[in-house]
Amino acid sequence: MPTETPLTKNIRTDGEAPDVKAYEQAGGYQAVRKALSGMTPAQVVEEVKDSNLRGRGGAGFPTGLKWSFVPMGNDVPRPKYLVANADEMEPGTFKDRLLLEGDPHQLIEGIIVAGYATGTDVAYIFLRGEYKLAARRVAKAIFEAREAGYLGQNILGSGYSLDLHLHISAGRYMCGEETGMLNALEGKRANPRAKPPFPPASGLFGKPTTINNVETLCNVPHIINRGSAWFKSLSRTKDGGTKLYGASGKVKRPGIWELPMGTTVRELLEEHAGGMRDGFRFRGLLPGGASTDFLTEEHLDVPMDFTEVQKAGSRLGTGTMIVLDDQTCPVGMVWNLEHFFAQESCGWCTPCWSGLAWVERILKALEDGQGRPGDLEKLASQTKFFGPGHTFCALAPGAAEPLQSALKYFREDFERHIADKRCPWR
Amino acid sequence: MLSPDELREIEAEFSRYPNKQAVCIDALQIVQRHRGWISDEALHDIAALLGMSPADLDSVATFYNLIFRRPVGRHVIYVCDSVSCWIMGCERHFRHLSERLGVKPGETTDDGRFTLLPIVCLGACDHAPVLMIDDDLHRDIEPAKIDRILEAYK
Numbered sequence: 169m170p171t172e173t174p175l176t177k178n179i180r181t182d183g184e185a186p187d188v189k190a191y192e193q194a195g196g197y198q199a200v201r202k203a204l205s206g207m208t209p210a211q212v213v214e215e216v217k218d219s220n221l222r223g224r225g226g227a228g229f230p231t232g233l234k235w236s237f238v239p240m241g242n243d244v245p246r247p248k249y250l251v252a253n254a255d256e257m258e259p260g261t262f263k264d265r266l267l268l269e270g271d272p273h274q275l276i277e278g279i280i281v282a283g284y285a286t287g288t289d290v291a292y293i294f295l296r297g298e299y300k301l302a303a304r305r306v307a308k309a310i311f312e313a314r315e316a317g318y319l320g321q322n323i324l325g326s327g328y329s330l331d332l333h334l335h336i337s338a339g340r341y342m343c344g345e346e347t348g349m350l351n352a353l354e355g356k357r358a359n360p361r362a363k364p365p366f367p368p369a370s371g372l373f374g375k376p377t378t379i380n381n382v383e384t385l386c387n388v389p390h391i392i393n394r395g396s397a398w399f400k401s402l403s404r405t406k407d408g409g410t411k412l413y414g415a416s417g418k419v420k421r422p423g424i425w426e427l428p429m430g431t432t433v434r435e436l437l438e439e440h441a442g443g444m445r446d447g448f449r450f451r452g453l454l455p456g457g458a459s460t461d462f463l464t465e466e467h468l469d470v471p472m473d474f475t476e477v478q479k480a481g482s483r484l485g486t487g488t489m490i491v492l493d494d495q496t497c498p499v500g501m502v503w504n505l506e507h508f509f510a511q512e513s514c515g516w517c518t519p520c521w522s523g524l525a526w527v528e529r530i531l532k533a534l535e536d537g538q539g540r541p542g543d544l545e546k547l548a549s550q551t552k553f554f555g556p557g558h559t560f561c562a563l564a565p566g567a568a569e570p571l572q573s574a575l576k577y578f579r580e581d582f583e584r585h586i587a588d589k590r591c592p593w594r
Numbered sequence: 595m596l597s598p599d600e601l602r603e604i605e606a607e608f609s610r611y612p613n614k615q616a617v618c619i620d621a622l623q624i625v626q627r628h629r630g631w632i633s634d635e636a637l638h639d640i641a642a643l644l645g646m647s648p649a650d651l652d653s654v655a656t657f658y659n660l661i662f663r664r665p666v667g668r669h670v671i672y673v674c675d676s677v678s679c680w681i682m683g684c685e686r687h688f689r690h691l692s693e694r695l696g697v698k699p700g701e702t703t704d705d706g707r708f709t710l711l712p713i714v715c716l717g718a719c720d721h722a723p724v725l726m727i728d729d730d731l732h733r734d735i736e737p738a739k740i741d742r743i744l745e746a747y748k
Contacts, residue, residue, distance in 0.1 A: 260678050296717075300730075338658035355619060496681050507675075
């Protein structure tokens with residue numbers, strides 16, 4: 169069944185990103201014209217609410233609803249800010265890179281429309297430091313958009329003004345957490361903030377702030393151009409739109425595909441990723457990055473949307489799956505994940521900095537054949553301390569997800585490490 | 595002392611943020627681009643320029659994976675050790691690089707040519723395993739390919 173691919177239609181796999189002229193010729197910046205000349209900010213918010221667009225950074229919060237929390241009117245604190253979260257550092261995730269490198273004007277157009285809807289004065293694209301090509305292309309696109317009158321004072325004569333800056337970070341997972349990101353932009357350590365207040369009330373520099381993921385923002389121009397009903401019709405489920413899905417690990421064709429929201433795990437794995445490489449058997453997968461619970465064989469027919477993956481005991485997360493095969497040790501894989509989380513913890517909350525280090529050490533001992541009876545109970549009890557509700561941000565609760573589900577689905581493998589006093593895969 | 599070029603580049607960032615402290619990550623990256631790393635002296639000079647205490651600035655500098663508070667080689671090799679690359683065998687490549695260069699992760703070769711570092715997921719997991727040398731991403735890495743790639747970095 170041929171499906172529309174609004175997010176990736178301009179993206180050429182081996183070439184330059186479209187410049188402002190090429191982007192305009194492909195219908196680009198029409199949504200800015202339409203919104204700024206013919207719609208009120210409230211109408212833009214309503215259209216996006218009706219579209220059932222949910223945040224593509226992983227949490228799936230309804231985008232229109234998030235925008236509606238931003239105080240509007242003449243007597244609200246200014247400047248108001250918008251931050252595009254391009255700090256894509258969730259292990260196994262490589263979707264925003266495609267959008268940033270492949271069609272940066274689409275993101276800028278989304279930011280302008282989102283900025284208009286929320287009365288934003290100043291916007292930042294918060295880009296991870298390792299994305300060098302994306303940095304060059306986004307910087308060039310911002311320059312072109314400003315020259316063409318889509319950014320700056322009185323955009324296209326509408327009376328709406330927006331400044332957009334590129335902030336290039338220097339590498340730390342915590343910066344992707346939204347309040348950590350605000351601290352990072354203020355030149356502080358990216359520790360999370362206590363909530364409330366939430367960013368729409370008091371965010372960057374204490375001002376009302378909207379934070380959206382890159383893929384989320386890239387959907388916005390298409391919703392404005394073609395309407396919320398069309399956007400919903402792209403999806404197979406209640407959540408609107410298409411989704412960038414990916415697969416990595418020992419599958420035949422690792423990659424990334426724009427498909428209807430709600431495409432099943434099986435279709436992604438078997439049709440798009442081509443199934444497992446010859447000689448490898450499927451054991452499980454993390455559906456949406458490192459901080460999601462494992463799914464296994466019994467979940468292959470789960471539609472990959474926010475609601476259904478949650479019902480199956482995991483989260484859609486970023487929608488880029490990491491596949492575990494039978495010749496890779498699940499305990500080793502979880503050790504690798506917890507090593508990442510322990511290293512990237514900012515050190516602010518005790519269950520996180522202390523618990524993750526402990527968990528990592530136990531997993532390493534299991535891998536090295538030094539596991540002891542009681543270790544699995546210790547691991548399980550730590551996942552309870554990680555939260556949610558015990559820490560300021562979602563890093564530790566996210567770290568708990570692959571661990572708690574691995575203990576459930578791969579229990580025998582853990583036990584064999586202790587009984588045999590070695591890793592059976594090494 | 596900060597050089598005129600460094601000063602000019604840092605001051606050009608001031609207009610993009612409402613206060614000077616917010617420029618500190620940019621400032622650290624600018625000075626590192628010129629000098630390769632951030633010495634205590636550089637840290638103090640940047641802190642003074644931005645009206646921060648050196649301790650505050652150091653707490654930011656040491657927070658980031660890509661800010662170096664120790665000297666590094668002419669080229670920095672970042673080997674991704676996150677989950678997709680781990681599944682695809684990055685530990686082998688780390689060992690290969692370590693043996694070839696005669697350094698452990700975190701160390702610099704005697705001739706000052708390479709520093710070898712682990713890095714978290716580089717977001718190119720469909721081409722795992724990957725590594726980055728300076729600003730260049732290298733995908734679908736294997737030992738023979740690594741040897742060829744290194745030749746380009748003198």
